[in-house]
Amino acid sequence: MARTQGSRAEITGPLLRDEARRLFARQGYAAVSMRQIAAAVGVQAGALYAYTPDKQALLHDLLESHMQDLLAAWTDTPGADPLARLERFVRFHIGFSLDNSDAVFLSYMELRNLAPDNFARITALRGHYEAALEAIIRDGIASGAMQVEDPKLTTLALIAMLTGVTNWYREGGRLDRDRIADIYWGLARGAVGAH
Structure with missing residues (x-):
């Protein structure tokens, strides 16, 4: 089937991704059909297959x-003060998550819908990101700046806590992003036993 008259590949491809992300985040992967995505994009359903083999x-x-994108955006400074690195991570993660809330939601809620080989690839990428935070925590323990019983578990708990901001944050609410980051930094500092 052809594209809707006036549609263009350089516009349709990114629009397809944006609309699919939005629909999957709002309705859930299983509830969304390729036909719904096509309607949101403004093309016939068959045209989607020029951009993706399947859902x-x-x-x-x-x-x-x-x-x-997350891994490319994060940079660490090994050898710097572990608490300063942890603070940078906290503020980075909150900002990136709020700027990409639908993508973050999909990353956590729809991971289960991936086929086993796709699941393995995504969890490997997540493992790289988790390892970056775990390295900061291990350096903090080694320097005496942090006191944690289990660095891996602390890493996972911190990421879950930080990512949770996307579930409740609303632009224009009681707290602005900077204040939220300040509070989360205090929570993270406490979680690693720093003062």
Whole structure:
């Protein structure tokens, strides 16, 4: 089937991804059909297959690009003060998550819908990001700046806590992003036994 008259590949491809991300985040991957995505994009359903082989590939692509963007955006400074590095991580994670809330939601809630090989690829990327935070925590323990019983568990708990901001934050609410980051930094500092 052809594209709707006036549609263009350089516009339709990104729009397809944006609309699929939005629909999956609002309604859930299983509830959204390729026909619904096509309607949101403004093309016939068959035209979507010029951009993706199927819905599973589309979900994988969305999750993979989110993780690659996250990993590319994060930079650490090994050897610097571990508490300063942890603070940077906290503020980075909150900001990135709020700027990409639909992608973050998909990354956590729809991971279960990936085929086993796609699941393995995404969890490997997540493992790289988790390892970055765990390295900061291990350096903090080694320097005496942090006191934690289990660095891996602390890493996972901190990421879950920080990512949770996307569930309740609303622009224009009681707290602005900077204040939220300040409070989360205090919570993270406490979680690693720093003063």
